[in-house]
Amino acid sequence: MRLDDMRLYDMKMAPNPRRVRMFLAEKGLAVPLVEVDIQAGANLSPEYLAVNPRGVVPTLVLADGRVLDESIAICRYVEALRPEPNLFGRDAFEIGEIEQWQRRMEFDGMFNIAAAFRNSAPAYASRGAPGSGPETPAIPALAERGQLLGRQWLDRLEEALATREWLAAGRFTVADITAFICLDFAKWVGLRAGPDHPNVTAYHARIKARPSAAA
Amino acid sequence: MRLDDMRLYDMKMAPNPRRVRMFLAEKGLAVPLVEVDIQAGANLSPEYLAVNPRGVVPTLVLADGRVLDESIAICRYVEALRPEPNLFGRDAFEIGEIEQWQRRMEFDGMFNIAAAFRNSAPAYASRGAPGSGPETPAIPALAERGQLLGRQWLDRLEEALATREWLAAGRFTVADITAFICLDFAKWVGLRAGPDHPNVTAYHARIKARPSAAA
Numbered sequence: 001m002r003l004d005d006m007r008l009y010d011m012k013m014a015p016n017p018r019r020v021r022m023f024l025a026e027k028g029l030a031v032p033l034v035e036v037d038i039q040a041g042a043n044l045s046p047e048y049l050a051v052n053p054r055g056v057v058p059t060l061v062l063a064d065g066r067v068l069d070e071s072i073a074i075c076r077y078v079e080a081l082r083p084e085p086n087l088f089g090r091d092a093f094e095i096g097e098i099e100q101w102q103r104r105m106e107f108d109g110m111f112n113i114a115a116a117f118r119n120s121a122p123a124y125a126s127r128g129a130p131g132s133g134p135e136t137p138a139i140p141a142l143a144e145r146g147q148l149l150g151r152q153w154l155d156r157l158e159e160a161l162a163t164r165e166w167l168a169a170g171r172f173t174v175a176d177i178t179a180f181i182c183l184d185f186a187k188w189v190g191l192r193a194g195p196d197h198p199n200v201t202a203y204h205a206r207i208k209a210r211p212s213a214a215a
Numbered sequence: 216m217r218l219d220d221m222r223l224y225d226m227k228m229a230p231n232p233r234r235v236r237m238f239l240a241e242k243g244l245a246v247p248l249v250e251v252d253i254q255a256g257a258n259l260s261p262e263y264l265a266v267n268p269r270g271v272v273p274t275l276v277l278a279d280g281r282v283l284d285e286s287i288a289i290c291r292y293v294e295a296l297r298p299e300p301n302l303f304g305r306d307a308f309e310i311g312e313i314e315q316w317q318r319r320m321e322f323d324g325m326f327n328i329a330a331a332f333r334n335s336a337p338a339y340a341s342r343g344a345p346g347s348g349p350e351t352p353a354i355p356a357l358a359e360r361g362q363l364l365g366r367q368w369l370d371r372l373e374e375a376l377a378t379r380e381w382l383a384a385g386r387f388t389v390a391d392i393t394a395f396i397c398l399d400f401a402k403w404v405g406l407r408a409g410p411d412h413p414n415v416t417a418y419h420a421r422i423k424a425r426p427s428a429a430a
Contacts, residue, residue: 054323070318080311103285149348
């Protein structure tokens, strides 16, 4: 089903909008996309800032003009519209456990990888932090810290996956979407599951086989 | 009501555990607390790492030994156990909107203030990043960036509060808990609502008057 009365401001290459596209695909939904080229600075154009003053993607615009940003906020909205398949949890413990793993993947994975990327890629030399606002010159020491902690995230993920097929609730959830997209994003900064990460490698392949992985 | 079969690993001074204590208080609940002195490094003791290998607080331990970390994951678990008063949203848009504002307060507020604090306070000279893992020497340029973006967060909060009494859904929610605790945390790094922030000042006073603010 297409939600043709909505628009999703997107960037095909970027990890956060991909989380929403993949989430929608798992629900069997699609929303018309509007591409925003962050690398070229299109997220800082007056046109885009009129949609989202924070200058980040993704942003979902509803038929009545109301706006939601933040990937996981958009995913939760979609889950409430279309509850099945359930991706955020059914009972109290599942809800807590899925949120816990989702946030671990974001804070230990995504944020460190983003720090490594944004503070080393030449295109972002004056935009080390995402979004609109003052210039934030890249901080090489932060890129290094991101590498160090990104590696720790990968090692801990390997350990977690030694005892489970999926991160939470015994089934594929939004936490796995974040983890999978982090694993792909990590390659941008040279962090890859290697011979020390057989569980991560198998997990990534398991998710990549899902049709939503191509969304 | 006290949930005496649970334990919440806490640190009285720290902002994240305070979010959970305040959330519990809004629900009329209390959980026995175990103090963990992060500044003294108690979060990195073998005893605590056996509870939470990531070495962060808060951590909730259930009667059956299952463990949840991440403040917002614990809050969502509590919301599912005790749905009223509702703090995370009733319908799809509320759920999305509250999550959006909650995350803006975390990412634009809490994370920048934490970066400013952890990368400048002498007690954290070798622990610029929270939790267990490799040493992360403080990065002074990151403390500066945290100040710069923390100030932007405060200014944007002022703007948002010009048109609303509460951040989302027209009532007090978890997003306001995060915002309020961020405002107190921001003082640690010298960021305060001043004459340019009358809406923030009134908002802070409004929340401080709630009994849960003392939790």
